[in-house]
Amino acid sequence: MKKYFIYTLPYSSSNGIKMLYQLAQKLNEAGFEAELVCFGKKEEGYKYAENISDYSRENDIIVYPECVKGNPLCFKNVVRWVLYYPDKQDIESYIKNNECIFTWKDAYLWPDRQNYTQLRLQCIDTKIFYDDNSPKTQDCYFVHKNGKFREIPELKNAVEINMSYPATREELGNLLRTTGTLYSYDDCTLLLQEAKMCGAKVKIITKDDIIDDPEDYLDYSEETCEKLLNNFISITQNYNYTQKESKLKRFFNIFSKKLSIKLRIIIYTIMNRNSGLDKFKNMDKCFSWGFYIFSNNLKTHKKQL
Numbered sequence: 622m623k624k625y626f627i628y629t630l631p632y633s634s635s636n637g638i639k640m641l642y643q644l645a646q647k648l649n650e651a652g653f654e655a656e657l658v659c660f661g662k663k664e665e666g667y668k669y670a671e672n673i674s675d676y677s678r679e680n681d682i683i684v685y686p687e688c689v690k691g692n693p694l695c696f697k698n699v700v701r702w703v704l705y706y707p708d709k710q711d712i713e714s715y716i717k718n719n720e721c722i723f724t725w726k727d728a729y730l731w732p733d734r735q736n737y738t739q740l741r742l743q744c745i746d747t748k749i750f751y752d753d754n755s756p757k758t759q760d761c762y763f764v765h766k767n768g769k770f771r772e773i774p775e776l777k778n779a780v781e782i783n784m785s786y787p788a789t790r791e792e793l794g795n796l797l798r799t800t801g802t803l804y805s806y807d808d809c810t811l812l813l814q815e816a817k818m819c820g821a822k823v824k825i826i827t828k829d830d831i832i833d834d835p836e837d838y839l840d841y842s843e844e845t846c847e848k849l850l851n852n853f854i855s856i857t858q859n860y861n862y863t864q865k866e867s868k869l870k871r872f873f874n875i876f877s878k879k880l881s882i883k884l885r886i887i888i889y890t891i892m893n894r895n896s897g898l899d900k901f902k903n904m905d906k907c908f909s910w911g912f913y914i915f916s917n918n919l920k921t922h923k924k925q926l
Contacts, residue, residue, distance in 0.1 A: 752820035
């Protein structure tokens, strides 16, 4: 039975990060050993990896989200969970490296790709988000990731939903059940699915137009999500990377495993001057965050450094 290591940032309000934590929890509940690899603040109630042995790197499984570039922890068996739109170049590298690819929804990967499977966890509470045919008394709008890049008259009397309001999930559910139309500048947020489940129409604000949300209604039922998780377990437990590496690449991978985190960062910084790491004034802080420098999300991590 292979063990799972799940690479993640510290717990936050991000749905993607929440799903990585939930995946670890679900795998443990299913009788498999799963630990989070996180070099920041630890959240109570979750199992974290204290160290990773050479045996685990050769035989167990690492799960990376799409925002992590490459294979910084040097695992043989790499599973990539695409939770958001990746760059085309990143997808090509996943395929080239023969990674086992899963995606939250097909829209994150283009249609001609066949070598991936869906993995979606039950992240919408159907006891909170449901349609009870309540009267629609207002419209709402949401900004978040894309910013409020233009004003539209439809928002004049609309209620703004943001990361602070409504304060609770229950209050959000009550608001959405009485919402006629949700206008969103952000076209990739779980809020759109929650609004649909509450009976609201969803429209996306683009630079030139206002369109109906083109995304399909995803099935978040307990039965479907459990089926997808069982499929994930079956595929990953039987996954074994067998492609031969060049002698030079194999030597480098084995050698890199023996390096201390500090030395890896120094070497990586020298090789990637344009990454911006050389601009950090206090490298000790960078050292303390370990493998975060290997992530493709450097702008995010700079704020934490």
